[in-house]
Amino acid sequence: MTNEFSLLMLWGTVVGVDMASVGQVMISRPLVAGTVAGMILGDPISGGTVGMVLELFALDVLPVGSARYPDYGLGAVAAATAAAGAPGVFGLGVAIAVGLVVAYAGEIGVVMIRRANSRDVRRHRDDLDAGRLRTVRGIHYRGLLRDVVRSSVVTLFGLGLAVAAYRWTPGTRLGALLMTLVLIGTSLGAATSGIFRMVGKTNIVRWFGLGIILGILFVVIVQ
Amino acid sequence: MKPLTATWFRSLLVQASFNYDRMIAVGAAWAIQPLLRSLPKDRYHEAMRRSTQFFNAHPYLVGMAMSAVARTEQDGLSGDMVRRLRHALISPLGSVGDKLIWAGLIPFSVGVGLTVGALLSPIAGMIVFLVLYNAAHFALRTWALREGWRQGRAVARALTAKGIQRGMRIAGPLGGLVVGFAIPVVGGWLAREFTLHQKLGIGMVGVLALAFAQWILPSFRGIRFGLVVAAVAFVVGWAV
Numbered sequence: 001m002t003n004e005f006s007l008l009m010l011w012g013t014v015v016g017v018d019m020a021s022v023g024q025v026m027i028s029r030p031l032v033a034g035t036v037a038g039m040i041l042g043d044p045i046s047g048g049t050v051g052m053v054l055e056l057f058a059l060d061v062l063p064v065g066s067a068r069y070p071d072y073g074l075g076a077v078a079a080a081t082a083a084a085g086a087p088g089v090f091g092l093g094v095a096i097a098v099g100l101v102v103a104y105a106g107e108i109g110v111v112m113i114r115r116a117n118s119r120d121v122r123r124h125r126d127d128l129d130a131g132r133l134r135t136v137r138g139i140h141y142r143g144l145l146r147d148v149v150r151s152s153v154v155t156l157f158g159l160g161l162a163v164a165a166y167r168w169t170p171g172t173r174l175g176a177l178l179m180t181l182v183l184i185g186t187s188l189g190a191a192t193s194g195i196f197r198m199v200g201k202t203n204i205v206r207w208f209g210l211g212i213i214l215g216i217l218f219v220v221i222v223q
Numbered sequence: 224m225k226p227l228t229a230t231w232f233r234s235l236l237v238q239a240s241f242n243y244d245r246m247i248a249v250g251a252a253w254a255i256q257p258l259l260r261s262l263p264k265d266r267y268h269e270a271m272r273r274s275t276q277f278f279n280a281h282p283y284l285v286g287m288a289m290s291a292v293a294r295t296e297q298d299g300l301s302g303d304m305v306r307r308l309r310h311a312l313i314s315p316l317g318s319v320g321d322k323l324i325w326a327g328l329i330p331f332s333v334g335v336g337l338t339v340g341a342l343l344s345p346i347a348g349m350i351v352f353l354v355l356y357n358a359a360h361f362a363l364r365t366w367a368l369r370e371g372w373r374q375g376r377a378v379a380r381a382l383t384a385k386g387i388q389r390g391m392r393i394a395g396p397l398g399g400l401v402v403g404f405a406i407p408v409v410g411g412w413l414a415r416e417f418t419l420h421q422k423l424g425i426g427m428v429g430v431l432a433l434a435f436a437q438w439i440l441p442s443f444r445g446i447r448f449g450l451v452v453a454a455v456a457f458v459v460g461w462a463v
Contacts, residue, residue, distance in 0.1 A: 021239040024282060026356050031336055035349045048345020052337055052409055059333065059402065060436075060445035062325055064317070066243055070446045097453040100446050117242035121249065128249070131271030133256060140253045143240030175460025181417070182452040185425040188410045189432025190445040195402055196437060198326050199395060207396040211334075211403020218404070219411035 007040045008081060009155055015073040016106065016151020020063075021144055028073030030054035030099075037080035047080030050095045054079060054103070056187035060194030066114070071106025074151065075099035078158025082165045091166075093179030096187075098165045102158035109150040117143045227290065229257035231368050234286045246279035251289055258293035258372075270296040273305055279313055281320020283360060286368030287378060288312040294375035308376055315382055319391065323363070327394020332356040334401035341405075341412035428452065 011033075018028040027033065030051045038047015058072040079099030083091050120139050121128060127135035195208055224232075233254035240249040252274035259270045270293075280288050288309065295305050332355040340348025370381040381387070410429075414422045432452075436444030443451075 178456035185428025188429040193436035208399035215404040215407035
């Protein structure tokens with residue numbers, strides 16, 4: 001239990017900083033973050049499943065400039081924890097809801113550290129304008145440290161919420177089932193609208209539409 | 224470690240000090256520093272001074288701007304020229320990066336990952352996604368840094384190169400096609416254990432979520448819509 005907790009904390013922190021600060025090798029995508037968290041807990045299928053649902057939500061995000069967006073990677077770590085060992089589809093909805101709450105907390109955290117970075121920059125404006133390497137390095141390392149702290153704190157919050165949700169789920173089976181249905185539906189709608197927003201009115205919409213038609217045909221014929 | 228290699232590694236952390244005042248300027252100044260180290264002291268300080276001013280670019284292509292700027296500093300061009308080059312690169316690098324990565328590579332690799340995840344297993348989907356994405360990601364980062372260093376102030380040529388232009392033409396449609404295919408496949412897989420009525424319910428909520436995001440109330444989309452409907456579902460389930 002302690003090992004799993006430590007590994008999840010470590011994984012959550014790495015996932016959190018990957019989103020923007022370090023590497024962006026996309027281990028912060030929910031598909032990856034959720035599956036690995038599930039593997040840590042011995043239930044990669046549940047972790048992967050919630051990761052895939054949150055991945056659909058994440059397609060609604062266009063991370064350009066100073067846009068603010070939910071941290072679905074940290075959401076997936078918490079969701080995978082809530083889903084691990086939960087009773088089938090009943091646990092899925094509650095786990096996704098936990099993931100969304102944590103993703104939103106992660107978003108607030110990102111805004112907070114960016115504001116703190118801005119204050120840091122303003123406080124050292126003169127040294128920065130003079131091009132002092134020590135100042136540049138200091139601001140940069142403090143920014144990185146802030147993101148490490150944010151990722152750890154949000155992970156801890158997520159794990160706490162996941163444990164609380166896991167204990168409370170069995171008493172409300174109908175609510176959990178309804179949550180599963182509406183959140184799967186919402187994720188599909190979010191992914192579709194995200195792609196629409198991303199491609200605007202370009203000819204890519206036609207390719208997207210063709211993909212959807214082919215996908216539906218595949219589901220009907222093959223599955 | 225060679226200066227160009229050091230800048231490549233540092234470019235991986237370029238957004239760590241992102242802020243609303245100068246965007247990624249501090250991170251970019253920290254990353255470009257190894258390439259400026261060999262300048263005479265007075266020119267080094269001048270170059271560092273310029274590097275800390277407002278700057279933003281797509282994180283994967285930022286290496287191109289940094290190495291091109293460092294090359295022009297090394298070539299001894301005037302401060303004004305360097306400043307103008309730096310500013311001139313902000314929009315094109317952002318635009319190319321958005322088209323190639325956010326509208327192309329991400330939907331494509333996520334679409335493939337999700338499809339493989341639904342048809343084989345989430346672990347297989349995750350591995351395929353990471354390999355596909357990062358092969359292109361690291362190739363782009365490396366090419367951008369090298370090309371900026373090679374071209375210097377003529378770096379705009381690299382952005383109009385045939386490969387990049389072709390990539391931008393193909394990336395969007397391919398990403399759209401693949402992710403479009405993935406959405407119903409994943410939807411079908413997620414709903415496999417539900418009854419027909421429940422599947423219809425999922426479809427209706429999906430259409431409602433899309434309608435809210437596109438036409439009814441665009442600010443009430445994705446996570447916000449999800450949290451509200453989840454709360455409603457919970458209350459209804461608890462009350463019934």
